[in-house]
Structures are given as C-alpha cells and as structure tokens.
Amino acid sequence: MPPSSAARRWLDPRLATSVLVGVILAALMLPPLVMLVQGSLAATNDAGQATGWTLRHFTDLVTAHRAGQTLWNSIVFSAGSTLLSLLVGGVLAWLVERTNAPLRVLAWLATIISLGTPYILHVVAWLFLLGPVGPFNDLYRALGGSGNLIHVQSMAGMVLIEGFLWSPLVFLLLGSTFRAANADMEEAARTSGASVLQTVWRISIRLAMPAILALALFVFIRAIGAFEVPALVGIPSRIYVLTTAVYDSMTTMPPDLGYASAFAVVMVVIVSVLLHFYSRLSSSAEKYHSVTGKGYRPRPFDLGAWRWAAGALIVLNFVVVLVLPLVALLWMSLQAFPRGFSLAGLRALSLDNYRAVVTAPNYFDLAINSLGVAAGAASVIMLLAAFAGWIAARRGPGGRTLDQLAMLSLVFPGIVLGVAVMEVYLRVPLPIYGTLWIIGIAYVIRFMPFGMRYVYAGVLQLHNELEEAAGVSGAGYLTILRRIVAPLLTPAMVAGWLFIFLIANKELAIAVLLASPGAQVAAVAVFDLWVNGQGGELAAFGLLWTVLMTAVAFLFFAQSRRGGTDIYGN
Amino acid sequence: MLTVTGLTRVFANRFDAMAGGVRDASFALPAGTFFTLLGPSGCGKTTTLRCLAGLERPDAGFIGLEDRVLFDSAGGTMVPVNLRGIGMVFQSYAIWPHMTVFENIAFPLRVARARRGREEIARLVDQALATVGLAGYGPRPATRLSGGQQQRVALARAIVHQPRLLLLDEPLSNLDASLREEMRAELRRLQRQIGITTVYVTHDQSEALAMSDLIAVMDRGRIVQLDVPRAIYFTPASDFVARFIGAANLLPGTAEAGAVAGATGMVRLADGTRIACACPTGMQAGQPAMVALRPESIAVAPADAAPEPGANMLPGMVQDASFLGATLRCDVLAAGQTLRAVAAPDTVIALGTAVRLLFRPDAAVVVQAAPPAG
Numbered sequence: 001m002p003p004s005s006a007a008r009r010w011l012d013p014r015l016a017t018s019v020l021v022g023v024i025l026a027a028l029m030l031p032p033l034v035m036l037v038q039g040s041l042a043a044t045n046d047a048g049q050a051t052g053w054t055l056r057h058f059t060d061l062v063t064a065h066r067a068g069q070t071l072w073n074s075i076v077f078s079a080g081s082t083l084l085s086l087l088v089g090g091v092l093a094w095l096v097e098r099t100n101a102p103l104r105v106l107a108w109l110a111t112i113i114s115l116g117t118p119y120i121l122h123v124v125a126w127l128f129l130l131g132p133v134g135p136f137n138d139l140y141r142a143l144g145g146s147g148n149l150i151h152v153q154s155m156a157g158m159v160l161i162e163g164f165l166w167s168p169l170v171f172l173l174l175g176s177t178f179r180a181a182n183a184d185m186e187e188a189a190r191t192s193g194a195s196v197l198q199t200v201w202r203i204s205i206r207l208a209m210p211a212i213l214a215l216a217l218f219v220f221i222r223a224i225g226a227f228e229v230p231a232l233v234g235i236p237s238r239i240y241v242l243t244t245a246v247y248d249s250m251t252t253m254p255p256d257l258g259y260a261s262a263f264a265v266v267m268v269v270i271v272s273v274l275l276h277f278y279s280r281l282s283s284s285a286e287k288y289h290s291v292t293g294k295g296y297r298p299r300p301f302d303l304g305a306w307r308w309a310a311g312a313l314i315v316l317n318f319v320v321v322l323v324l325p326l327v328a329l330l331w332m333s334l335q336a337f338p339r340g341f342s343l344a345g346l347r348a349l350s351l352d353n354y355r356a357v358v359t360a361p362n363y364f365d366l367a368i369n370s371l372g373v374a375a376g377a378a379s380v381i382m383l384l385a386a387f388a389g390w391i392a393a394r395r396g397p398g399g400r401t402l403d404q405l406a407m408l409s410l411v412f413p414g415i416v417l418g419v420a421v422m423e424v425y426l427r428v429p430l431p432i433y434g435t436l437w438i439i440g441i442a443y444v445i446r447f448m449p450f451g452m453r454y455v456y457a458g459v460l461q462l463h464n465e466l467e468e469a470a471g472v473s474g475a476g477y478l479t480i481l482r483r484i485v486a487p488l489l490t491p492a493m494v495a496g497w498l499f500i501f502l503i504a505n506k507e508l509a510i511a512v513l514l515a516s517p518g519a520q521v522a523a524v525a526v527f528d529l530w531v532n533g534q535g536g537e538l539a540a541f542g543l544l545w546t547v548l549m550t551a552v553a554f555l556f557f558a559q560s561r562r563g564g565t566d567i568y569g570n
Numbered sequence: 571m572l573t574v575t576g577l578t579r580v581f582a583n584r585f586d587a588m589a590g591g592v593r594d595a596s597f598a599l600p601a602g603t604f605f606t607l608l609g610p611s612g613c614g615k616t617t618t619l620r621c622l623a624g625l626e627r628p629d630a631g632f633i634g635l636e637d638r639v640l641f642d643s644a645g646g647t648m649v650p651v652n653l654r655g656i657g658m659v660f661q662s663y664a665i666w667p668h669m670t671v672f673e674n675i676a677f678p679l680r681v682a683r684a685r686r687g688r689e690e691i692a693r694l695v696d697q698a699l700a701t702v703g704l705a706g707y708g709p710r711p712a713t714r715l716s717g718g719q720q721q722r723v724a725l726a727r728a729i730v731h732q733p734r735l736l737l738l739d740e741p742l743s744n745l746d747a748s749l750r751e752e753m754r755a756e757l758r759r760l761q762r763q764i765g766i767t768t769v770y771v772t773h774d775q776s777e778a779l780a781m782s783d784l785i786a787v788m789d790r791g792r793i794v795q796l797d798v799p800r801a802i803y804f805t806p807a808s809d810f811v812a813r814f815i816g817a818a819n820l821l822p823g824t825a826e827a828g829a830v831a832g833a834t835g836m837v838r839l840a841d842g843t844r845i846a847c848a849c850p851t852g853m854q855a856g857q858p859a860m861v862a863l864r865p866e867s868i869a870v871a872p873a874d875a876a877p878e879p880g881a882n883m884l885p886g887m888v889q890d891a892s893f894l895g896a897t898l899r900c901d902v903l904a905a906g907q908t909l910r911a912v913a914a915p916d917t918v919i920a921l922g923t924a925v926r927l928l929f930r931p932d933a934a935v936v937v938q939a940a941p942p943a944g
Contacts, residue, residue, distance in 0.1 A: 184664035187625055190651040191658040191737070192678035192727065202681070206668045299625070 013477045018398040021387045025405040028445050031428075032412065032420035036268065039261035039423050057262035066240065074241040077158055077230070078223035082216055084163025089170025090212065092317055096171075097178040098204070099301045101310035106318040111168040112557055113322055116549035118506050118523045119165055119228040121542040124530060125325035126161045127152060127232060128332060133340035153237040162229045164321055166219050173218075177211040178204075183299040196301055214281040221274050224267065225413025227509035232530065242267050243415045243509065250419060250513055257423065264416040272411045326543075333539035353540035363525075363541055367548075370522040373436050374504040377443035378497045381451035384444075386493060389455025390485055394464070406452040409445045414509025417446050422513055434516045442510050447500045454499070458492025459485070491562065498556035505549055572599040572622075572735060572767055577631035579617050580791070592617045593791040595631075599769075599784065604761055606770045608778040609788035610814065615771045616739060618788075622769060623658055623737050624651035635735055652681075657728030657766075658737040661744065663720045665712045671723055672708035675699065678731040698726040701760065718749050725757070729764060736761070736768040742777065754780060775815050779803060787811050805850045808938045812862035819868075819909045821845075821861040825853040825936075834931050837861055841906040845882040846931035851938065859936045867933035868911035870900055873924040882934065884909075884927040888919050902927060 043054035061067050096104045114122070128134055130152035140149035151157065185207060189199040205212075230244040240248065242263060249260040303310055331341060334349045357363050385406065390396070392403040412420065421442045425433050432438050462485070470484045508523040515524040522545055529538035580591040592614035599605050607615035620626040622633060624640065627648060633641040640649045657678075666674055675695045679686050686694075699705050702722040707715075715723065721741060728736060741757070742750045758781045761768050772778055778785050779799045786796045787810075795807040806812035809820050821839055829835030831852035837859045838844050847861050870888075877883040886904030898913040904927055911927060919925070 182662060182664065184660040184662045185666060187623075187651075188658065188660055188664035188666075188724075188727070189677065189681070190625070191623055191654075191656055192681060193652045193655075193683075193731065194677070194681040195650075195652055198681050202677075203666060207666070209668070 015397050017387060017477070018391055018396060018402065021384060021391070022398055022402055022405065024384060025388060025402060025448075028441070029405050029408045029448070031424045032417060032445060033268075033408065035423040035427070036261055036264055036416070036420040039257055039419075040265045042258060044258065057258040060259055061262050061266065066245075070240045070242060070245045073155070073234075073239055074224055074243075076155060077162065077234075077241055078220050078226075080155075080159035081162035081166060081223050081226075082219045084159060085166035085170045085219055086212065086216055088163065088317065089167035090174050092167070092314065093171045093174040093178055094200075094204075095310050095314060097175050097300075098181075099303050099307075099310060101303060101307055101314060103311045103314050103318075106314050107171060108557075110318050110322040111171055112553045113326075113546070113550050114168040115502055115506075115556070116551075116553035117325075117546045118508070118526060118542065118549075120232070120508050120523055120526050120530070121329060121539075121546060122165055122325050123161055123228050123232045124526075124535070124538065124542070125328040125332075126164075128328045128338075128535075129324055130157060130160075133338065134328075135341045138340050138342075153233055153239075155239060158229050158233045158239065161233060162223060162226060165226075165229065166223070167317075167321065170215060170219060173215055174208070174212065177208055177215075181207060186301075187299065196303075200301075210281060210284050214278060217274060217278045217281060221271055221278065224271060224274075225415070225509070227413075227415050227512065231508075231527075243413060246415050246419060247512070257419075260419055261423070264419050267413055267416050268411050271413065275410055326546075329539045329543050329546075331539075332535050333543055335536055338535050353536040354544075356537055357541045357544065366520050366522060366525050367545070369436055369520060370505055373440045373443065373521060374501045377440050377447065377504055378451075378500040380440075380444050381448050381500055382455075382493050382497045385448065385451030385455045385496070386486065386489065387481075389452050390459050390481065390489075392452075393456045393459035394467075403452070403456075407449045410449050412446065414446065414507055415513065417442055418510050418513035421445065421510075434519060436519045436521075439511050439514050439519065439521060442514055443500075443504050446510050447504060450500055450503070451496050454492050454496030455489065458489045461492075462488050491559065495556065495560045498552060498559060502549065502552055502556060571601055571634075571636055572597075572603075572605075572769070573632070573634040574598070574622070575632040577618065577621055577628055577633065579621055579626055579628045581617075590614060590617065591791050592621070592788075595786075595788075595793050597784075597786060597793070597796055599767055601636075601767055602765045604758065604768045604770065604781060604783045606772060606778040606782040606785045607788060608772060608775060608785050608814075610773055612790075613788040614791040615773075615788050619737055619739055619769060619771045622735070623656060624649060624654050654735075655731075655733050656735045656737060657731070657733035659721075659724045659728050659739065659741045661740045663724040663741075663744075665715070665720050665723055667711075667713045669712055670708065671699075671704070671710045671712055671715070674712050674723055675708075675727045675730050678727060682731060694730055695726075698730040701729065701763075702726045703756075717745055718753065721745065721753060725760070729766070734767065736766045738768065738770045740771055740773070742772070743774075750777075757781065779815075787814065789814075805848070805935055806862055806937050807851075809860050809862065812935075812937050816864065817910060819863040819865065820937075821863060821905060821907070821909075821934075823859050823861060825855055825857045825859045828855045829853050835859075835936065837934075837936065839905045843884060843905050845884070845934060846880070847934040847936050848932045849936045851936075853936055858939070860939050861934050862937045863909070863929060863934045865899070865910040865912045867929050868909065869928040870902065870911050870913045870917065870919070871926045871928050873926055875926050875928070877926070877928050878930075880931065882929050882931060886925055886927055888921055888923045888925055891919050891921065 040057050041053050041055070043052045043056065092107050095101045096107045130136055130150050132148050136150055137148045181204070186199050186203055189203045194202065225243060227243045227247070230241045231247065234241060235244055246260050246263045249256045249263065331345070332338065333353050334351070335345055336348065336350055336352055339345050388402040388406050392399040409417065421438060425438050466488070467480050467484055470480045475483065505522060508527055511521050511524050512527060515521060526538055526542055575596045577595040578593050580593065590612050595618055597605070607618055609615050617626060621628045621641070628641055628643065630643040631641065632643070638649070639645070639647050640654055641647060669677070672695055675698055676691050679691045679694060695708065696705070699707060702725050704719065704722050704726065707719070712723065724741070742753055745753060754777060770781065779802070782799055784796070785799055785802050786793045787802060788794065789810050795802060795811050802811065803815055806815060806818070812818040812820065823837040823839040826836040826838050826844065829849045829852055831850060833849055833852070834846055835849045835853055836844055837847050845861065853859055873885070884904040886902040886909070888900055889903050889908060890901040892899045893915065896915060898915050898917050900911045900913055900919065901908050902911055902925060909927065913919070
C-alpha cells in the first residue's frame with residue numbers, strides 16, 4: 001500500500017473517531033481492573049512499598065475463619081432479597097400493567113419517589129421503624145409483650161429491608177415486560193376457553209418467565225454488590241457480607257489493601273460469571289418476542305370483584321414502600337433527640353434540625369458538590385456513549401471492542417470500584433486523590449454501561465436508512481452524526497443523562513471510600529451523620545434532598561414517556 | 571344461526587366525542603355462512619368482531635348464537651369470552667412460543683370444562699393438524715414455523731374444539747401476496763368442509779368478494795350495505811361503497827324525472843349530457859343523483875362509432891393510457907371530468923385521440939351520496 005493511501009486511511013473520520021473513543025474508554029476502564037488484580041497479588045513491606053508477588057492475600061482469605069461465613073451470608077442475603085423483591089415488585093407490576101385494579105397511580109408514585117431517595121435514607125428509616133423504639137416493637141410492648149418482637153439487626157431484617165429497596169426497580173423492569181407483552185397471546189387463550197387464572201398461569205407467566213429469570217439474576221448481582229443495608233444493618237450485629245468485608249479491611253488501621261483487593265477480585269469473578277449467564281438469559285428472553293398485531297388500545301384483565309382486593313394490595317405496597325419510611329424520616333427530623341412515636345414526642349416537635357441544615361454552610365456546599373459531580377459525570381458519560389453507542393450499534397470500525405470496553409465496569413460492585421479507583425489514583429501522578437475529581441471519575445467508570453444502554457437502544461430504534469439517506473445526500477460521517485443522529489437521539493440521551501444523575505446521587509458504595517472531609521457527596525455525608533449518631537439532622541437533610549431528587553425523578557419519567565424510551569436498570 | 575341486533579360500542583377519546591367503535595350494527599347469519607365485515611381501518615369492523623368474541627363489552631345491543639344469548643344489554647347478560655364456545659384467529663396468529671405445535675392446538679381442549687382423556691386429545695389435535703395440512707408437525711417448537719405454517723396452526727387451534735362460531739381477524743394480512751392467494755382458497759375450502767359459521771374481518775375488497783357468502787361494508791362505525799358479493803359489486807348502495815369496492819367512476823348529476831326502485835331513469839350530468847341509469851332505490855325529479863360507473867363496463871370506441879340502440883354515449887379525449895399487460899387502462903376526459911375505462915390490451919390509442927365512451931344503462935348505477943363525516 002503506498003504511504004499516501006495509508007495516511008488517508010488514518011485520516012478516515014470513521015476510523016479516527018473509533019480510535020479516539022476507544023483510547024479514552026480504555027484509559028478509564030482498564031486501569032482499575034489491572035490495579036485490582038495487581039494489588040491482590042502484590043507483596044508489600046511495612047512501609048507499603050511493593051516488594052514482589054505473592055498469593056498470600058488469597059491464602060489468607062481461605063484460612064480466615066470468617067471468609068466462608070461471609071460468602072455464605074452474601075448468598076443468603078442476596079437470594080432472600082431477590083426473592084422478596086421479585087414477589088412484591090412482580091405482583092405489583094402485573095396488577096398495574098395487566099389488570100383494571102384501582103389506584104394504580106400509587107404504584108407509580110411510590111416508584112418515582114423511591115428512585116429519587118438515596119438508598120441509605122430508606123435503610124435509616126427502616127432501622128427506626130423496626131428498631132427497639134420503633135412503632136412495631138412499641139405496639140408489641142403495649143399489647144403486653146416484653147422486650148422486642150422484631151430484631152431488625154439480623155439476617156432477616158437485612159433481607160426484608162433490601163427486598164423492599166429493590167422492589168420498585170423490579171416493578172419498573174417487569175412492568176415494561178408485561179406492557180410489551182402481546183395481548184393477543186392472552187386473548188387467544190381466553191377465546192380458547194381459558195379462565196383468567198388459567199390464562200395467567202399457563203400463558204402470561206410462562207411467556208414472562210425468561211424475563212423474570214433474567215431479572216432475578218440481575219437483582220441478585222446487584223444485591224451481591226449492595227453496601228448500604230449490610231453496612232447499616234449488618235455491621236452492628238457483626239453479620240458480614242463480601243462488600244462489608246472489603247469495606248472493613250479498608251477502614252481498619254492500617255488499611256489492608258492486599259486483603260481487600262483479594263476479596264474484591266473474588267467478587268469480580270463471581271459477578272462476571274453471573275453476568276455471563278445473565279446475558280445468555282436475556283438473549284433467550286428476546287426469542288419470545290413474536291409477530292405483534294396492530295396497535296390496539298390497552299387490554300387489561302377484568303378482575304371483577306377482586307379489583308378491590310388488588311387495590312388494597314397496591315395501597316399496602318404504597319404504605320410500606322413510601323409512606324412508612326417518609327413518616328419515620330419526618331418524625332426523626334422533627335425530634336431533637338431520637339425517640340419513638342409518642343404523645344410526648346408530638347409535644348416536643350421542633351424545627352431545630354431543619355434550622356441547623358439550612359443555616360450551616362457545609363450542607364449547602366455538600367448539595368452543590370453532589371449535584372455538580374453527578375451532572376458532570378452524567379454529561380461526560382453521555383458524550384462518550386453517544387459516539388461509542390452509535391459506532392457499536394451500527395457495527396462501525398471496532399464497534400464490538402468499544403461496546404465491551406464501555407460495559408466492562410458492570411463487573412465491579414460499587415465498593416470494589418471504590419477500592420480499585422483508589423489504588424489507581426494513589427499511584428498515578430495526578431493530584432486528584434482526595435478531591436471531587438476522583439469521585440467524578442469513579443462515577444464515569446461505574447455508570448458508563450447505563451449511558452451505553454440508552455444510546456445503543458436509541459440508535460436501534462432509528463432506521464438505518466435515515467443515515468444512509470443523509471450519506472446519499474452528500475453528508476460526511478461526522479455531519480451525519482451531528483445533523484441526523486444527534487438530534488434524533490436527543491430524547492434517549494436526555495433520559496439516560498437524568499437516569500445517571502439520579503443513581504449517582506443515590507448510591508453510597510462507590511463514593512464511601514473515595515470521599516474525604518474536603519470532598520463530600522450527599523450519600524456519604526448521610527452515612528457519616530448516621531455513624532456519628534446525628535439522626536435528626538440526617539433526617540432533615542435527607543428529606544430536603546429527597547424532595548429535590550424526586551423533582552428530577554419526575555422529570556426523568558416525563559422525558560422517558562415523551563421520548564418513548566424504555567427504562568434500563570442495568 | 572348468529573343474530574346481532576343494535577350492537578353498539580363507542581370509544582370516546584379524551585378530546586372529541588368519537589374515536590372509533592361500532593354503532594347500531596344488526597345482522598342475522600344462517601348456520602354455515604361465511605360473513606365478511608369489510609371496511610377501511612377505523613370503520614369498526616374489528617370492534618364488532620371483538621364484541622362477538624366477548625373481548626369487548628358492547629354498550630348496547632343483543633348477540634345470540636343458536637339458542638344461547640351471548641350478550642343482551644336489556645337483560646344484563648354478558649357471557650365471558652372463555653365460555654362462548656368460539657374459535658378465533660388473530661392477526662398476529664398469537665402462537666404461544668413456549669409451547670410445541672401440539673400443545674398450542676391442544677390448549678382449548680385442556681382448559682375446557684369437559685375433561686378429555688389423553689388419547690382423545692391426541693386424536694382431536696391430529697385431526698385438526700390434518701385438516702389444515704400440517705399432519706406430523708405436532709412435536710415442532712412453535713417458534714420454528716414459517717408465517718403460513720403459523721397461520722395454519724392458529725386455524726387448527728381455533729377449530730380443534732369444534733366451536734360453533736369461527737372469528738377471523740385479518741388473518742391473511744401478514745402473509746406475502748402469493749401465499750395470501752393460496753391461503754384464501756384454502757380457508758374457504760376448509761370453512762365449507764367444516765360448515766362452521768364464520769365472521770371474517772378484512773379491508774381487502776377482493777378477499778371479501780372472493781370468499782364471502784355475505785358482506786357487510788362498514789364506514790365510520792355503521793354498516794352501510796349488507797348483501798351478497800355480486801350485489802355489493804354491481805349495485806353499490808352509496809358512493810362510499812362504490813369507491814371502496816373498486817375504483818368506480820362517480821359522476822355527479824341531477825335526476826331528470828322520477829323513477830321507481832328498479833327502473834331505469836335519466837340523469838343530467840354537470841355538463842348537460844343526459845344518460846340513462848339503473849335506479850335500484852328509485853329517485854325523484856330534480857334531486858341530485860350520483861352515478862357510479864365501473865371502468866370495465868365502459869367501451870372505448872373510435873369517434874365515429876355508432877352506439878347500440880339504448881346505450882349511453884359520451885364523447886371524450888384520451889388523456890392517458892397505461893399498458894398493464896392483461897388490460898389497457900385509459901383515462902378519458904369526458905363529461906367534464908376524467909373517467910377511467912378499461913380496453914382490450916391489443917388496443918392502440920395515441921394520447922389526445924378523440925374517442926366515444928359507450929356503456930349500457932344497467933352499468934351506470936345511481937347511488938346515494940354518503941352523509942358528510944360527523
């Protein structure tokens with residue numbers, strides 16, 4: 001090949017774009033994984049300098065007497081909460097999407113608001129509700145019992161709280177499965193002589209089964225990586241799971257980086273294996289998509305007299321998932337010191353906590369920090385994902401590689417990514433350790449797959465001929481991207497941005513190891529308040545924060561609905 | 571015997587009053603009739619079918635099948651869909667992908683109140699498979715079927731439990747053209763063989779004409795003509811039917827003299843030409859009259875040709891001629907508008923040639939103008 005044509009080849013905008021995006025993605029995604037593996041194998045002296053390679057960290061894992069118990073706890077905790085969330089969220093999704101049960105809007109309200117609430121606030125609220133001074137144990141004692149009926153700081157308590165934490169997401173994702181289901185399939189069963197129950201049991205559930213299994217595995221993976229509930233509920237009663245074990249070894253003095261890395265590598269391996277099965281399951285779920293008929297109006301089942309029982313179930317879920325936690329937080333925020341629901345407490349209501357939150361300058365800075373980092377990360381992600389997602393969806397040069405790079409961070413549970421990013425930027429000569437930048441970078445790495453999903457699905461919805469027509473009209477590669485693809489992708493991009501913004505502000509696990517006194521974000525601050533026992537201020541700040549985030553969540557749902565984009569939780 | 575009286579199901583959307591549905595539909599079908607609901611999309615044909623199935627609850631009316639009342643708004647009767655004893659084929663076929671072909675077809679037997687033994691179910695399913703020409707396909711997964719095969723499985727499933735009414739919702743619209751022709755004949759043969767009363771929904775007029783014993787043409791929720799295919803084709807009741815059934819020429823004019831129903835009357839066209847027309851419903855002198863004239867009934871003759879006695883003659887000029895293989899389609903400027911005519915394919919006509927259009931009075935039918943939309 002003559003040199004001139006080789007030069008032209010490198011100037012080809014298609015290839016150049018792919019290479020540029022690929023290099024950026026690789027620089028973000030690969031170092032954490034490499035460092036994690038390296039850290040788990042590195043032998044260090046007492047001063048923390050690397051002295052060679054060792055398998056000691058892994059052998060320590062195996063010999064540590066708690067390691068097996070920790071793994072088992074993780075499995076029980078994840079499986080239990082997965083089952084609970086599937087049951088609650090699944091029943092709710094079916095009632096809302098496929099029946100004429102009343103009050104269905106309550107289910108949506110609960111979901112939207114819970115998407116805006118940091119997980120940790122839910123956990124705090126439930127710890128109060130189910131705790132020794134909470135209304136349930138109070139009621140038990142008032143009825144003549146002694147001591148506590150409910151011991152929330154137990155595996156059962158963890159499963160219960162985590163299960164309710166995930167049920168809104170299950171509702172959302174299974175809801176879209178039920179909504180997309182071809183109603184002809186059910187009506188065909190009805191006209192064949194099947195009753196409603198027979199139809200649900202023999203057709204609806206069977207058709208949704210691949211999607212349900214895939215979702216179960218997905219929730220299980222997320223529960224393995226969950227941090228809030230194990231940290232707040234499990235640690236005080238010394239019930240450790242993998243994530244809290246990693247956190248524990250990072251926060252003891254001195255931090256045992258090697259041990260934590262080894263634990264983290266084990267988690268990455270487990271999650272990778274599960275993800276592999278997940279992708280196979282979800283592609284088999286695709287297989288059940290069939291020829292769909294003409295778009296007809298929604299055709300829900302008529303539940304007859306059972307409508308009101310179904311409505312009662314929806315109200316119950318609304319109360320449990322939304323009203324109880326919010327009332328608990330409100331009560332906590334209006335009390336000067338922690339106490340249960342009581343008349344005495346009612347007389348001692350005060351706004352002191354709110355006054356403290358509003359007047360103290362650090363809360364305002366905190367809010368600005370959190371919003372800024374989340375917004376910045378979401379913007380960077382959507383920009384990168386716009387290129388990478390388009391190239392991947394259109395099978396451009398290196399599309400598969402870009403896709404795999406962008407999706408790589410799915411294998412990191414939040415806490416593990418925290419450890420890995422910390423290791424990377426402790427060694428890289430960039431002065432960002434201990435600043436908000438490192439949290440921002442961790443967000444970008446962590447949530448890149450979400451941005452990718454939104455763009456990828458958005459591009460697939462656009463007919464290829466729209467771009468080909470632009471090409472035939474004489475537009476170049478980048479012009480097509482700028483003038484055709486970008487405007488048409490805007491709804492999907494905005495929905496993706498809002499979604500990332502929301503979850504970045506919701507999750508505690510990534511930032512908890514990276515934040516420092518000078519660089520805090522909201523979820524970590526709430527965690528610190530909890531650890532310091534400042535429940536009142538925590539609740540006051542948390543509620544104000546939730547109001548703000550709920551507004552964003554409403555915006556997100558409005559955008560998704562208008563843009564016709566699906567909601568992706570993974 | 572299927573009896574439907576005053577069937578009404580109106581959908582109101584949020585902004586204006588009516589958004590589809592059916593109003594006051596009535597018909598009675600003798601057992602074994604192949605009945606077609608024909609009309610453009612949104613005319614209410616599918617709603618009618620879904621009301622018959624019990625998938626939609628009518629606002630008012632009566633539906634009776636043989637000696638059973640399926641729906642009666644006066645008596646408050648509404649038999650649920652699964653107890654109506656019907657078979658239905660959906661536009662999307664709705665073949666359950668998680669079952670084999672056998673299980674798909676066996677489903678109506680398995681969920682029936684009357685328990686059947688394993689052998690009887692196998693026998694009935696095999697019989698249904700043989701009827702639709704898919705003998706031996708039972709063990710196949712339902713996902714491994716072509717469109718035509720899915721169609722046949724859906725049909726087998728609809729007839730396996732020997733229903734008394736078969737409902738077909740545009741079952742051929744997802745097939746490609748050649749397969750559609752084949753399935754059309756097959757479906758009709760099958761229906762005759764089983765002798766089941768069938769209600770068929772389509773927007774394809776040639777399908778309706780070819781298959782039906784009886785056709786109801788629907789427009790904006792109402793049945794505008796209910797008759798046998800020939801009558802629908804040759805004596806359309808309105809300009810809507812004439813236009814929908816085939817690309818008929820419509821000539822507006824005025825009745826010159828009154829005519830009783832079935833007689834021949836004279837109509838003065840807009841440009842003053844007088845033509846003799848068939849008046850199936852009669853007309854009164856001075857009233858506006860719309861004349862429907864089929865392209866294939868018009869002979870395109872040289873400018874000096876003499877009309878047969880009693881035939882109509884319109885002088886015109888050829889505007890356009892398209893050779894379509896089997897025919898030559900001519901657009902001729904005559905009587906102040908463009909009329910379409912069909913000539914023999916070997917005719918050679920230059921554009922701009924003066925011609926005479928000849929047609930018999932019984933080919934020009936006075937139709938009622940449809941009421942304006944509303």
